[in-house]
Amino acid sequence: MYTAKGQLDNNTLIRQYSPLVRRLAHQMIAKLPANVELDDLIQVGLIGLTDALSRFDTAQGVQFETFATQRIRGAMLDELRGSDWMSRGSRRQQRSIESAVHKLEQKLGRAPQESEIAQEMGISLADYQEMLSKVRGTQLVYLEDISGDDDSDDYLDRHVGDDTADPMSMLRDHRMREALVEAIKNLPEREGYVMSMYYEHDMNLKEIAAVLKVTESRVCQLHSQAIARLRVKLRDW
Template identity: 30%
Template sequence: MPPVSQVPPAHPPRTPSPAVRRRALHGIPEVACPQDLSIEAARFLSQALFGRLVELDEGTPEYAYVRNTLVELNLSLVKFAARRFRHRSEPAEDILQVGTIGLIKAINRFDPARGVDFSSFALPTITGEMKRFFRDTTWAVQVPRRLQELRLRLAGTRDRLGQELGRAPTTAELARCPRMTEAEVAEGERAANAYSARSLDLGEEDSGATGVARTLGAEDPSFDVIESLDSLKPLIAALTDRERAILSLRFGQELTQAEIGARVGLSQMHVSRVLAQIMERLRAGLLNDGPTA
């Protein structure tokens, strides 16, 4: 992955001509500021644009315009994913830019025919791109920028050859790639050793954990749950008493919709509609950048 400063912008510098936009949209309404749309409106328009993207030839100005519009419509997903990393030392702009790259990758890979919600499909890709950025920019030992970039180039080449060969490539095979010599491969592998610090313990138990490793803390997945709950608190507080009761019965006591209906005096279908509305409001609130979220 190239340094963030070298990553090309997500959008072209010039706006396509009106004729290109008309051909690209093919009857779909054009929106001047896609990022100003509500979550529901952006979701509805994205579905239409994904259907149009399938019909266009990749590499054409029309394809690029539709894809860039999809990026603008779904930038709230990048901002949502970036919130969990807000305490990192890396600049927020770099994290958002890397997340946008993940969003573009998700758009390129998304298949609307599968019937999967795009936000559910895109968020793991966006978050994964951010984590990869942290992994590639965090070094246990400070090394020159040239060696950092060499390690990244070597890692990318190794991944690509590994997929082509179906096994780990040899040093000689890596060196046959353009702009890579055996000396550079060896130097890049030495630089990779500085990326993660190894334990100073000489012995290891059967579990594979050294003495130092046993004293170090691991990332607790519960922190993600706590962050999500903290974000949900004001949204749940804005619900009505009946909506909170239904939510508690469904996810707290794990009752069925029919059992909930018997408790609150509603039909099973009515409970199903209420739950769907609640979940949509909570989802929109989490993705929204407004003061409530």
């Protein structure tokens, strides 16, 4: 851990603790929408690790990993806040889509079509599809409190910065998995294909677009709409 001059070897420590950065980034990305890039979080996390190395003092009475974890997570959260990862307007639009889907499902007794959702929202089909592209599908099983005016920083502090607010813990529940599988089965055919290819087969938007013979933008719209439908189904779970 030390150089020939008896100083801490930062390069060695960075290599040793880089898996910690990746682990924290994976935990955080699970609570964020698809437009947030994992590599970006990792890069910011490495900066946080470097900062931790320069500031750590054994006299503080804490282990380095504990200290570094706080610095790494803090750096990631600061980056998300600064980059406006999901604007308040986008969250409102997501809630509006979910509300329209819920009302129409209750009224029609089936999954509403895009044109019907657009009409319920009082906008054109083109405007609705553009909205789908902008919101880009929030996290599948998360978990944000859609009943209130969810401020961006509050959302990050309550859900992304909290180790216990892990959406995967919900998926580990057998009943939750059954409810999710059933909800996916009831998606319109093309949206079901998108979800299967994206989550089960780990295909990217370009690959899915090639299979469905549509644009990447259209795949993004289908993904966002599928997420909205699933969130409505799972909301009261």
